[in-house]
Each structure stands twice: as structure tokens, then as C-alpha cells.
Amino acid sequence: MPLGAMVALASPAQAAEEATATFVRASDWGSGFEGKWTIRNTGDTTISGWTLKWDFPTGTKAGSAWDASLSSSGNTYTAKNLSWNGTLAPGSSVSFGFNGTGSGSPANCTLNGRPCDGSGGEVPGDAPPSAPGAPTAGSVTDTSVKLSWGAATDDKGVKNYDVLRNGSTVATVTGTSHTDTGLTAGTSYTYSVVARDTAGQTGPASAAVTVKTTGGDGGGNPGGKHINLTYFTEWGVYGRNYHVKNMVTSGSAEKLTHINYSFGNVQGGKCTIGDAFAATDKAYTADQSVDGKADTWDQPLRGNFNQLLKLKKMYPHIKVLWSFGGWTWSGGFPDAMKNPAAFADSCYQLVNDPRWKGLFDGIDLDWEYPNACGLTCDTSGPAVMKTMAQAFRNRFGDQLVTAAITADGSNGGKIDSADYGGASQYLDWYNVMTYDYFGAWDKTGPTAPHSPLTAYPGIPNQGFTSDAAIQKLKAKGVPAEKLLLGIGFYGRGWTGVTQKEPGGTATGAAPGAYEAGIEDYKILKTRCPANGTVAGTAYAHCGNEWWSYDTPATIAGKMAYAKQQGLGGAFSWEISGDTANGELVTAMHNGLKG
Incomplete structure (x- = not known):
């Protein structure tokens, strides 16, 4: 056009x-x-x-x-x-x-x-339907609630009803009852109903009713004593079209305990905001918004931060941390650590800025990697991790202070390069990045799972497993309950592969939606379904492509490992890779219960 x-x-x-x-x-x-x-x-x-x-x-x-x-x-x-x-x-x-x-x-x-062309025409019935009767709850179980309500009235007739849970539509039905399923035990949910007439008009919402499911641990924590954390990426609102509301519609919000908002930057010795438009300025329409209310042009806070505040209001058990650094923005840490107290204070002031008061419950430090090589090489010395953790604990007090850290368990590897044991006394937990061990940066292979739980015959590098990292961190004095096991919601793959089993040769990276050699689980589960497992994770050979990724079944095994090892729980990178019904978050939740 x-x-x-x-x-x-x-x-x-x-x-x-x-x-x-x-x-x-x-x-x-x-x-x-x-x-x-x-x-x-x-x-x-x-x-x-x-x-x-x-x-x-x-x-x-x-x-x-x-x-x-x-x-x-x-x-x-x-x-x-x-x-x-x-x-x-x-x-x-x-x-x-x-x-x-x-x-x-x-x-x-x-x-x-x-x-719209001004040519006239009859005006359809302008009167929207009335509000339905307030819903009543019956047959409440650990995971479901049956709702019933009085019918709405309309001059043209009522077509159907939207059932809203915590302000978001979870079902559209033609009758006056609905059973909402997939809920979390011991959790409160607020329901209302909106009628739609045959002209497509919706009326006012009914009065709301709050229902608490049976069971649960009574503590308002859907993971019981275990943490189920995910990273929410700031840039996901663009090409990925993944927004805070997706955590509600997928059923994930009620199963998560913590969300790490990533990433803030580290520049000039200070914490700085990453993408201000996505974080605080992006306007959300009613259908995109967590609570079904559109942003206005003059409201003081919009964007992801406002949506996360709405999410916390609906799910008060969720804690939100602001994560700083990451692979691309870790380069600012060495300069910032020349004055640890000033660095920590700058981060505290930004995380607790009055403009988003009540949003963040703490900070996550994602330095890749202290005194080791990541995107660039750092030579700050092995004590730098402990020094940083102590400075941030002194400034943040009772707020959460965590760190995302390497999972390189090899002899003389990245875990050996910094004092993670000494630092752990000042931190609430570590997010151990137990993924990306192997990938198509080695373009000819050998093919290997990017997130092996344990070693297996033929593994290309000893110590490149989740278990090796966990055991090494424990040996360095990190309490097991301060370790979270990392789960990747994506796969890594090669092309030019003829061998189904791991260890095959390749010609390069398999195609990916955003980057060669990497693809979301929600795509791979149908594009290249898993047809084998190795070392506690899944792999798939389809055509000439070879991929490895975690599935609900392998996640169940990893959660069992986390509980057997006494770990604090698990976390995922990152939530937009999950399916629309949150099957990976659900698998983590189910595996961590108890």
C-alpha cells in the first residue's frame, strides 16, 4: 500500500x-x-x-x-x-x-x-449487555474451581461470556458456568465475568469473587520451600512479542516464585537502565495489559515496569529482582569494582528509584565472568567476587542480593578463578548457568548436549556438566540451599549432521529464528521433536540437523536431582522460549513441589 x-x-x-x-x-x-x-x-x-x-x-x-x-x-x-x-x-x-x-x-x-465513509446506514443496538451476576464458587479442589453466575441481559441477545481470573481472560463460554483448571494449591484467585452481545459489544464486569484453592504449603509460595525463578528479558517485547501478560495467560505466574528482569547495564562505574522505552515508556493497550486496563498518555510509569507492578499486585507471592550485566553488558564490572561501595550505592539508588517504588525486591549480578574470560577477559583477581558480594550486601541490607555465575566445573576452569565460596556468605543464592556447555561455535562438532546433567562416554570436555559444577561449588563451601540449577528454555543445534547419536560431525550451525545455532523450545518441540536422551537431557536428529534441549520429562529428572542434592531450587533462561501454556515452567513447578 x-x-x-x-x-x-x-x-x-x-x-x-x-x-x-x-x-x-x-x-x-x-x-x-x-x-x-x-x-x-x-x-x-x-x-x-x-x-x-x-x-x-x-x-x-x-x-x-x-x-x-x-x-x-x-x-x-x-x-x-x-x-x-x-x-x-x-x-x-x-x-x-x-x-x-x-x-x-x-x-x-x-x-x-x-x-466510516459517511454514507449512512442503520445504527446497531448501541446498548451493551448488562453485568452478569456475581460468580459463586463450588467444587473447589487443589487445582480447580467451578464458577457459576447469573445471566446478563441485552436487547440483541447475549452471545457469550469472558471469564476473568485476576483481571485476565482465561475462558470464553456460551453458558453461565465454567470450571477453571490448572491452578496452584493453596492459592487465592479473583474471578469476574463479562458478557458479550451478538453485536460484539462487551458490558461491565460482574462483581468479583476471590477463591482460595485447597492444599498447598500455606506460605503463599507455589514452589513450597523451593525457588522456581525465571528470567524475563527486556528485549522480548519486540520481535519475540512476549510481554508480562504472557506469564499470566500461560499459567506460569502462579507457579513462579521469582522473576529476574534482565538486563540493566553497568557503565561508568554505575548501574544504568538498559532500554528505557521497553522498561518505563512503552504504552500497553487494554488487551496487552496484565489487568486489562490500557495505559494513558499522561501516566507517570508505563512499560514493563508498570506491567510487573500489576503482576505483583495479582500474584503477591512473586518477588522481582533487577539483573545487571549479562553476556553483552558484563564489560563494565571491572571498572565499577574499582570502587565497590560507590558501585553498590549506584545500583541501590536505581533499583529503589521512587518512580517504580515497590517493584524490585533486590538485585541479581550477572558478571560473565569475574577474573576469567567471557566476551572479554578480566584480570580483577580471585577476591573480586567476594568483595563485590560484601559491598552489595552492606548497601542492600535485607533486600535480596543474588548472582548468576559460571557452571564451568573443569579443573582450573572458571569456578576456580574466583572466590565463589567466600562470596556466598553475603548472597542469598547463586543462579548456576548449567547450560551452553556445547554448541555450534564448534561448527564441525562433535555434536553434544548443551545442558548435560552428568558426564557420559564421549563427552567432549570433562567438567562440563551440571553435576560437576554443583559438586565443585559445594566443595568450595557454597551451601547447597544457595544453589539454583539452571534450565535452558531453548536448544542448540548443528546442520550437516548424519549421525543420530551424540558425537557426530557437522558443517555449521543449524538455522534459528534469531541467531544461527539456537532456537526456542516452543519451536523445536514440533520442528525437530526429541528422539533420544543422554546425560539427563534430550536430543533430536531431523533431516541433517541435530539439536539438544530439555523437555518436560528431562526437566522432571533435573528437578529430582535438585531436590536430592538439597539445592534451593531451579531457574530458567528465559521464559519466552516456553510454550503458550507454560509447559516447561509447569514441569519445573511440579518437580520442585514437596
Whole structure:
């Protein structure tokens, strides 16, 4: 569609009704576009409020909007005026915009129920349905709740009902009852119901009811005494289209105990924000938002931080930490550690900034790697890890202070390069990165699982296993309960492989959606299903590709290992690689219970 092409070209002379709406692509950058709607009052009376609806073809989507409240149901989008731009005098106009993807054009456009070209037409029944009766709960179990409610009324008839759990739709049903399943024992959930009429209009929500499932440990911790933590990546809101709300709709939020928001940067001796737009500025529409409420243009905090605050309100058991560093941004740690107290204070001030008060429960330090080589090589000395941990504990007090650390258990390897044992007395726990042992950076192989739990005959490097790392850390004095086992929600793979079993030769990295040699579990489970296991993890040979990754079954085995070893729990990198129904988080949760 050429830049500036219009969908509706009505003139006031044609208008049998009161207004027209026209659409243009204000800009187009190939991978996305800026859409702009202009609403004009073509009548001789003032308009008090407007609602614009249109359809996009499959493959074209509207995202964040400004100067309007935008929601969607399937391919149908509804934009409504904000408090300050709903009144239009005769001859005046108002515009709003949104970011979109795809090449399609709007269709079936209506403005306040009439065609957008001003050609007239009957106004459909404008009255939305009434609120349904307040739901009542019956047959409450450890994992399910049966809900019933009184029917709503509507002049055109009620089509169906949306059942909302903690503000997010979990089911759409035609009757007046629903059994919500897959819940966590001993956990409270708040339910309400919204009716939809045959014209597609939704009415007000019913009164809410809060129900607590039976069982559980009584402590509000879905993992019992074990930690089930995941990393949520800041950049995932872009190409991956993974947002905080996905943790709710997948059922993962109720099963997680902690979320590490990654990553903040380390620059100039200080902690700094990573991507301010994603963290604090990105506007969320009602359908994208955790609680179903759209961001407004003038609210002080938007983005991931506001969505995480909403998540914590719904799931008060969840603790959120801000993780700093990571593979790409670890280069700032050596300079920052020239003044550990000042470094820790800068991080404390940022983590506890009043703008996002109540969001973060602590900090996670992801230095890859102190006194060892990662993206670059560091020569800070073996004491630097302990010095850093002590400085951060002194500044953060009772808040959580954790660290993501190497899992290189080889003799003279990265664990031997720093005083992880001495540092552990100041830290709440370590996230031991027990993955990425082997991959297509060795482009000719041999093929090997990237996250082996134990050694196996033919393993390319001794000490490159989860168990070797755990045992070495224990031997250095790290308490078992301060160790979390790492689970990768992705696979690593090669191409040009003819051998099904590990140890085959390859010609290079297998193709991946974002980077060669790596792919999300949610893709691999159908693209290249696992057909073997080795060393407690899975592998797959399909065509000429060879992949390794964890499945719900292998995760169950790893969780059993974590409990047998007395570990504090487990963590995952990172949650957008899981399926839409959160099957990997669920496997970790189920394996850690008890």
C-alpha cells in the first residue's frame, strides 16, 4: 500500500450521518508501519465521544497506540476516545496513531456504529449487555474451581461470556458456568465475568469473587520451600512479542516464585537502565495489559515496569529482582569494582528509584565472568567476587542480593578463578548457568548436549556438566540451599549432521529464528521433536540437523536431582522460549513441589 494511501475518502456532502474516518500509513519502515486515523465531524451538531471499529486481514496487526484507547478481539480492532479528545465541534477533527505490522488495509470500518465513509446506514443496538451476576464458587479442589453466575441481559441477545481470573481472560463460554483448571494449591484467585452481545459489544464486569484453592504449603509460595525463578528479558517485547501478560495467560505466574528482569547495564562505574522505552515508556493497550486496563498518555510509569507492578499486585507471592550485566553488558564490572561501595550505592539508588517504588525486591549480578574470560577477559583477581558480594550486601541490607555465575566445573576452569565460596556468605543464592556447555561455535562438532546433567562416554570436555559444577561449588563451601540449577528454555543445534547419536560431525550451525545455532523450545518441540536422551537431557536428529534441549520429562529428572542434592531450587533462561501454556515452567513447578 503506497505511503499516504487512504481507506475512506468521504466528503461532507456525501455524509448522511455525522462523521467520517480516514486512514493513512504515516510511515512505513518495512518491518512495521505507523498507522494514522483521522475522525472528522461532518455534521452540524457536536459529537460527544467516538468509537471506531475496523478489521485487519490475517497477518496485519495493530500494536501500541497513542491518543486513543485501542483494544482487539481476533482481527477486529476498537479505538475509543480518551478523556480529552472525545468532543468534536462541527467541522473539527481529531487524529490518533498506532504502530503496526503487516501489509493489509483496514476493512469493515464503522464510526459510532455507522460506515466510516459517511454514507449512512442503520445504527446497531448501541446498548451493551448488562453485568452478569456475581460468580459463586463450588467444587473447589487443589487445582480447580467451578464458577457459576447469573445471566446478563441485552436487547440483541447475549452471545457469550469472558471469564476473568485476576483481571485476565482465561475462558470464553456460551453458558453461565465454567470450571477453571490448572491452578496452584493453596492459592487465592479473583474471578469476574463479562458478557458479550451478538453485536460484539462487551458490558461491565460482574462483581468479583476471590477463591482460595485447597492444599498447598500455606506460605503463599507455589514452589513450597523451593525457588522456581525465571528470567524475563527486556528485549522480548519486540520481535519475540512476549510481554508480562504472557506469564499470566500461560499459567506460569502462579507457579513462579521469582522473576529476574534482565538486563540493566553497568557503565561508568554505575548501574544504568538498559532500554528505557521497553522498561518505563512503552504504552500497553487494554488487551496487552496484565489487568486489562490500557495505559494513558499522561501516566507517570508505563512499560514493563508498570506491567510487573500489576503482576505483583495479582500474584503477591512473586518477588522481582533487577539483573545487571549479562553476556553483552558484563564489560563494565571491572571498572565499577574499582570502587565497590560507590558501585553498590549506584545500583541501590536505581533499583529503589521512587518512580517504580515497590517493584524490585533486590538485585541479581550477572558478571560473565569475574577474573576469567567471557566476551572479554578480566584480570580483577580471585577476591573480586567476594568483595563485590560484601559491598552489595552492606548497601542492600535485607533486600535480596543474588548472582548468576559460571557452571564451568573443569579443573582450573572458571569456578576456580574466583572466590565463589567466600562470596556466598553475603548472597542469598547463586543462579548456576548449567547450560551452553556445547554448541555450534564448534561448527564441525562433535555434536553434544548443551545442558548435560552428568558426564557420559564421549563427552567432549570433562567438567562440563551440571553435576560437576554443583559438586565443585559445594566443595568450595557454597551451601547447597544457595544453589539454583539452571534450565535452558531453548536448544542448540548443528546442520550437516548424519549421525543420530551424540558425537557426530557437522558443517555449521543449524538455522534459528534469531541467531544461527539456537532456537526456542516452543519451536523445536514440533520442528525437530526429541528422539533420544543422554546425560539427563534430550536430543533430536531431523533431516541433517541435530539439536539438544530439555523437555518436560528431562526437566522432571533435573528437578529430582535438585531436590536430592538439597539445592534451593531451579531457574530458567528465559521464559519466552516456553510454550503458550507454560509447559516447561509447569514441569519445573511440579518437580520442585514437596
